[in-house]
Amino acid sequence: MARPTHPKHMSPAEFREAGAAVLDWICRYWESIESYPVVSQVEPGEIRDRLPPRPPEKGESFPDIMRDVERIILPGITHWQSPNFFGYFPANASGPAVLGDLLSSGLGVQGMLWSTSPACTELETHVLDWLVDLLHLPDKFRSSGAGGGVIQDTASSATLCAMLAARERTTGFATNRQGTGRGLTAYASSQAHSSVEKAAGIAGIGRENLRLVAVDDNYAMLPDALERAVAEDLRRGRTPFFVVATVGTTSSTAVDPLRRIGEVCLRYGLWLHVDAAHAGSAAVCPEFRWIHDGLELADSYCVNPHKWLLTNFDCDCFYVADRETLVRTLSVLPEYLRNPATDSGRVIDYRDWQIPLGRRFRALKLWFVIRYYGAEGLREHIRHCVALAQDFARRIEKDGDFALAAPVPLNLVCFYHRAGNDITRLILERVNSTGKAFLTHTTLHDKFVIRLAVGSPWTRAEHIERVWHLTKEAAGDVRSAAGPDRGGDGDTSIS
């Protein structure tokens, strides 16, 4: 029987009681989430000012701590789980995911090696194979062949790992030993995620050696422009090695043409990484699987169930077609980690598939989500979000004042006011200042654009209806405040 070693530890019985209070708090929070302004209203420093400057000498009671959660922390929360949160890309939690994660905390195992908790490794491999089925990913990413999947914290880390493996494959593993040297060049579209540039800095490639390839009118990479950039670098004596194609860019969910990009990569022997962090989850539905057309030409791929597949952060699923290259890139085996299972070569040690050594049992939450919802429930969730976004897009299209800034293939609507950037920006600020909804922005071809992303399991038609009316009202207020001579700097076709 587990007994604490001194009275300061929380006993299992106390844990049961305190845990019930936390669960209850979360339930009440979810039930009342719409009563808070979506975005926290605090000023910089306000939360810290309410916290005691020094840590407590004596332990405090659990109810006292929970009171401070309510009193100090809650006002500083921006409510990502609110049905009125439409900013960035979603970061969904769901009941089964939260409970799978709770179980992971309670088990408290380390999954760095197969032997440090076999279930942690095997469930992860298995559930990532399940996801190959669910998303109809190419067979090359299954663990039964030369490839396989692993859970990373984020797509940023997945991109970095892919870039490192590509670097090593290109140099015959010499860079790992001798340093990067100069002359390697990488490619992504001008719309690719900022993490590609960050990875180029980290991996010693140099941010200036990442070529940002031009996009078409729909913000998708131009394969011809990619090929020209590669050929130009070759002419200059550089060594092209790595391309990131994006399925669902952050600004506008543009989908790069994987097949044509993959053909360029094949021709020049480049590693193709496909970043489908947000949009990849849509492929649970057959009607959205076109986004992955050509994916069989990729060397690696990632999708984040922590964005749009009801699994709380962090859970990025990263796949490689050739796990040996990844492992050889990242493996260091000190004596204190040697064990018979590793020596046998019969097991996966996931520490060699990622930057950190230690790892949490993250597969549990994904397993809970897939089982609780089933493929059917996941499809329903995706379709529901896409339908709501499409409904909002139709309102924009029909409206004389607003216009779509980019195609709306999935659950993100990019739009602007025809009176131009300043007015669009003021409308966004006004909508957000109501506290009744939260949207974010981007720029597309120098146009200031409002983004509305639908991903919460709690968002219903009435929330879309409301955010539409908020937007229209804000436009009216901003326009009348600007006065008749405030024409705007954008589209001149003002009705």
Added chain:
Amino acid sequence: MARPTHPKHMSPAEFREAGAAVLDWICRYWESIESYPVVSQVEPGEIRDRLPPRPPEKGESFPDIMRDVERIILPGITHWQSPNFFGYFPANASGPAVLGDLLSSGLGVQGMLWSTSPACTELETHVLDWLVDLLHLPDKFRSSGAGGGVIQDTASSATLCAMLAARERTTGFATNRQGTGRGLTAYASSQAHSSVEKAAGIAGIGRENLRLVAVDDNYAMLPDALERAVAEDLRRGRTPFFVVATVGTTSSTAVDPLRRIGEVCLRYGLWLHVDAAHAGSAAVCPEFRWIHDGLELADSYCVNPHKWLLTNFDCDCFYVADRETLVRTLSVLPEYLRNPATDSGRVIDYRDWQIPLGRRFRALKLWFVIRYYGAEGLREHIRHCVALAQDFARRIEKDGDFALAAPVPLNLVCFYHRAGNDITRLILERVNSTGKAFLTHTTLHDKFVIRLAVGSPWTRAEHIERVWHLTKEAAGDVRSAAGPDRGGDGDTSIS
């Protein structure tokens, strides 16, 4: 009121009920943890064989999922939270930490920017300042000056971030732009963690450009040897830039002499990173603060409360003396992340302090732990673990057959059987095969050494007593099986 959008989502009421079942499961698990073999007994593939090959089409009931946790997952668990787990370094959970983490999952916020949830950033900064108080770290690491702390997933990531910032400081931020080039050299002792070598590969420095500096008889870095290596590299036209000193090495908790190493770094303008991942937590007790003597000479530092300070994984606290350099190294600001708070320069955006973009609200669990235990409770925990390890070490010292392989400054005992490596290895295997305790090994100067690390809140004197008797019994069995002519390859002073 939050209502799910379709019947497949778990309602708050269902969450309350399912959550109570999970809490109850965890309590029963903790209460019965000693009834399981400490190390999972499954063979490779055994867990996967019990899982259905394809994901479910229809959603399943929560009780069904929990039944499979018990039936399929539990046999594949190695029980890191068991009082009889003495392997590696500990990875402690505690009631308040698990509940803080649960709250984080329920809130489901992203902390990448201050503005994406101000409390997530401000509580983190604040609690990391508290830890400066608790561990008596140098003031330069406080956020009130030019420095500050951030929570990383692991010490591996902290080491990588430190190395990158050092690389940029040394090259005037040219490597980030142009690529690493060659000629940079880094230094750590031969006993440093494998993550230093891994980071040198990732950052484009090259593993061969990491010099492994010799250690003294206590396995601590020799500052003179460091200085000679630096001078030699300078003579060869290389550019020394980065030194990792370790406080509590993984093999034997050796403590590198920070002050003398720091003086070398000052002399040559090198970035000094101090890796106190495991041992740093001991500094909550005044009597162990000698381990940090000279830390004021460091540029960065990390300690993992997820190892020995009752906070479940992941929680590595990483400090820098000059946050500007770190931020400039890792920052990329795309339009879609711009916001007034960031533009004002008045806030911390932690995405610029780490590799990933997204981040979980990890400060909650650390805040819960510090408040629930208070400084007093944390000190009691550390002292208790050290006392138990010291008790075991005294038994080794008094015993004729066994000997200590290294000093025991804290909670790790490294020992061997005088009959040599083969016998020691067989003893370890035999102890572990009983399922009643789990220890791991290392090598020190080619000696095979058993490691016993004490860190669990549930480990009491009786567990130490038991593992001692298991070890003695195993030695007797192994020796009698080996027969009288099996002398061993080690120490010849067999009694």
